[in-house]
Amino acid sequence: MAETPTGTTATSTTAPDGLPKGFRGAEQGWPELHRIPHPPYRIPFAGDLFGVGPRTPLQDSLRTARRLGPIFRRRLFGHEFVFVSGARLAGDMADESRFAKHVGLGVANLRPVVGDGLFTAYNHEPNWQLAHDVLAPGFNREAMEGYHGMMLAVAERLTDRWDRKLTAGHSVDVPGDMTKLTLETIARTGFGYDFGSFERGRPHPFVTAMVGTLSYAQRLNTVPSALAPLLLRAATRRNAADIALLNRTVDEVVEARRRSGGGDGDLLDRMLETAHPQTGERLSPQNVRRQVITFLVAGHETTSGALSFALHYLARHPEVAARARAEVDRVWGDTPVPGYDQIAKLRYVRRVLDESLRLWPTAPAFAREATRDTVLAGDHPMRRGAWALILTPMLHRDPEVWGPDADRFDPDRFEAKAVRGRAPHSFKPFGTGARACIGRQFALHEATLVLGLLLRRYDLVPDPAYRLRVAERLTFMPEGLRLRLERRPAPTTSDEAPDTTASASAPGCPVHGTGD
Template identity: 80%
Template sequence: MAETDSDTPAALPKGFRSAEQGWPELHRIPHPPYRLPLLGDVLGANRRTPVQDSVRLARRLGPVFRRKAFGKEFVFVWGSRLAADIADESRFAKHVGLGVANLRPVAGDGLFTAYNHEPNWQLAHDVLAPGFSREAMEGYHAMMLSVAGRLTDHWDRELAAGHTVDVPGDMTKLTLETIARTGFGHDFGSFERSQPHPFVAAMVGTLTYAQRLNTVPSPLAPVLMRDASRRNAAHIAYLNRTVDDLVRARRESGRGDGDLLDRMLETAHPETGERLSDENVRRQVITFLVAGHETTSGALSFALHYLSQHPEVAARARAEVDRVWGDTPAPGYDQVAKLRYVRRVLDESLRLWPTAPAFAREARQDTVLGGEHPMLRGAWALVLTPMLHRDPEVWGADAERFDPDRFDAKAVRGRAPHTFKPFGTGARACIGRQFALHEATLVLGLLLRRYDLRSDPAYRLRVTERLTLMPEGLRLALEQRPAPAPATPVTGAEEAVSAAGCPVHGIGD
């Protein structure tokens, strides 16, 4: 269900601009020590790693805390009890703020950046939701396999040359080509380039600019970011031209195969008969190209890092792939869902490093969060997902330890709702989450079957932040594996585990 009448924008009090005005008892919420006048909590802060800084503060300050920088006050929530409360759709809705609002110059009222009251969100959601049905997903599967084949061809060449592989760079190429091919019938030729496609450079530029805006005092931004603003405008212009050319070519050829672009151009709303405007089509295409590959590439990169660091986990996952897929050269759509342990590896990677590391929620009416913290209508808070996923009350004292068995069926059933949120929450959760999970599970299975992954013993995980999270400088050495044996039939017990449920089932339903 989509958000309904309470999506209308809150009638905020006159002068309502900051979290302080929306939190009548803000003084009760702890903040870092040594707050400076005007500057706020800037001592010890690193503007390049605001998420990781916030995680460190969360450990000291508790499940609800606040940070202030240059007059902007932000409230963070991560305790499982508070996160479950703020997920209540009857009292809270998505809040478009911070870096998300900074992306509106390029994405406008696309699905990710639309305000709740903007009608195009509901229209686009209803038009595009069938594009992520099981039937549609089965249609994308062959193209996912094809793009994955380009990745393994590239890795085979790197292996033959004695090179290590650039994991984040290659996962970005893979996921960009996958969403471009399946969604829009376009090929960026990423694997044939020595440098990232200009679209990727422009996309990274807009994401980086959006994040930087959060760390600069608003009155000084036009001066301090004049050059960056010019570059950002050029990046947006390039993204727009690229997408306009793509849409123009589709209209002129009239040839599509029912992909997302066809749906945007040809499908009317089933009840109202409305269609997406040309401008909104552009915004939706950019949204899918950016969001549809940026987060998935990060999830795959983190998963490959942990597999390389934990050979016993990699061996167990590989054994499952060999058992379920055998020597089948092209696993079918249904065979991907049978990789239960591989999926656990992916979920555990998303637990430790959710590539979309926060989501904001605002009060639909005056309310009290967790029975303790009054919020006026329109007040908002950021759910800090990496800390929610490390809450010791939910995940135990060893929450920092990588352990895919946290996501076996029994463990998932035993956990409270709203404790695992890599795709956001409620009606505005990621519409493409099942697409991303299928793609990532398929790719991990293919890579595990083909290669042994060897990490650099000197590498220590560093995380780069550009609204999404990504391992920095991660390179792996590869060893070719022998061809697998024929598949072993899946047992009844394994089928029972498969039927037990998806760890993220229900998010956003």
């Protein structure tokens, strides 16, 4: 979850509807907007709407970026919005002395769900700094070591499920099972709660409601705000019911903790019991609810997508999977349960994860606004409060940074020497700045651990007819991805993993609408 520091009050006043002034149209604050290209064939009022599919607006924006270049604008219902995808421009917007997070588009649409939670707080709202300072120690090394055993326990529930599927000759639903895994992991490690996801035939109602609220937030971007109550009447009623279910679920989690008299110092204990170290202030009950929903949603939704994409690429590139598996066997040996420190030693597995996040960052965009009058990358004047949306998948495919084969899956792009030689701020799967995702180390440790365990236990066999389709619900997730499993023999130790450095080319890039 990408955030920005409370100290940068770029927009300290709000419009009557509660949104920061300037939210409704990025044209406010761009004195030379005419210099920024836009799609052709605009129509009155709707503008460029017909170039935006209601189910795939972000992927449509990626295709537009390929045609129009590293910065372009799009008009929707009378307002212009600026999109950035080039590394030079995005790198300049990472300058914390001139830019801050902008809560806009789909993120602002989530405020009825999570209010001023860590992800959705406006820059002028004080609860971000309070919650961040109280919760940041929950992600230090000592805390992470404490989570490791629970991550292993949840992963064992996944492998038990996959063993049963394998025995029955069934394929596995990768996104569905990764969602169960990551929801149970954040629920147990952060809040001492068990949703029983692996014992259910259908997704837990919390997951259904969460997907509903995310999808609704995205749909709001494709209709004029004045017409939304009419055009989305049924969806609005469902969204209200989804929000109520999320609130009830979290209230049950908090009440169970209060009845138990406390946990083991996890995130919920910190929310309920810890005062700010300087001010002594505590989180209010309403803010506790908002932060719990934020962590449950963000703590599993993006990680499940990252794992799903990584498993897709591992199945499609058996030589990469063999190299990663050899590393797991070498580093873990015949130890039945890997220790906390052994996860960080899976450097090639981590590169697989990073490369998957490069091609399909599951949080696919983040917005930045100018905190003072400035000029973006020396080319585009911006007044204070002007903002733009950075398209992370296109930033991660900028050929000036990643080369002419930027659409190709190649984990060696994250070999240490390559990383050192790359322009800063060109890889941003967790946002940027002081309010970049607070749980990024948690997510990376969990995902690396799970990939190692699955590679050690199974050979991943893809469906040769499957072509990657990406579902959008503000986040990215592979759609319809199923894999067949073959059980591996017990690992044997070796002194060195084989040097299979070549990476196969992906058949195509879904941004172009072909292949995977």
